[in-house]
Amino acid sequence: MVFLCFWALTLVACCTTSLAEASDLSHLHPPLWDESPGQFSDFQVKNNVYIINAWVYPQRMGMYKILLNQTARYFSKFGPENEQNILWGLCLQHGWQYNTGRLVDPSRRTSCGYESADPLCISVDSWWADINYFLSALPFLAAVDSGILGVSPHQVKLLPPPKDQMKFCYDVASCHLTFPEKMNKWNLFYQYLQSPSSNFDDLLQHLWAAHTSSLEGISEHFDDRMAYYYKPEAEFGKNWTLAVEYLAAVRIPTTMIRVHESQKGLPPRVLLDTDVAPFISDLTYFQNTVLSVLNILCSVDQMTGSLSLTLWKNVMKAQIVRKLVLDLLDYFIVT
Known part of the structure; x- marks a missing residue:
């Protein structure tokens, strides 16, 4: 158990940082933030329905941008400039996927995503893009359903990808029908967000519950994509x-500066057959460490039959323990 906690703490250390002061946060925005739609009127409108193509990078990013813009007022009590908005984690993660070439067609059967042909295209054959769909479409449509975005649930429609259309949902009604538990978790988050008595720790609990629910059982539907990597x-x-399960248990604050700094530990390109952490020469020590810790964490989880994760979740139920972990990690990183 001590060995497990050491490596789990190391993982969390790689994914958190102290909150630095920043007078201008615009340089932390994800790629093409300014070019992405920031309001519903920026999208195509047909029969009073906003049509969003979530398989084009700026439009999927635009969904996040609208979410962050419309929820900013609820996070203003936690800090200025919307920096403490915990939805930044989803947004910046998508930007990292775009920057590192993880949204392109890994099969190379199409030009989708490649700089020389169609750089803004998001490929349905990308494992990362498919998983991210459930962390963009579901929170966005649930926000529409909650009323927090100011439009009717009948007014928003996402376009399907060129294949495997049955694996996804495209509007509030179909997502509720196909993924009711996942949508309900996001609805609970937005309901609590709008509560005058909401506090930051409980917001994180609701967010991470919705995040992990969105991923539950999804990856197996796209296992065939792994053959391309x-x-x-x-x-x-x-x-x-x-x-993500370990991070969720600690309730890592997914605010702008924290997430931006933590992503420095993620590999800046798609990994190749010759890449063996911690000996990848063009990756930083930090990035090699993250990859090594992830490998060990997975091995421990497999050896224990996921008992290690269960124990970790139980330990992290105590708020004082979570706070101690985050305080210790911030101290070690700063010093």
């Missing part, structure tokens, strides 16, 4: 979904 990248993707 080299083994190190495929393992990294699977390890990352497991790591």
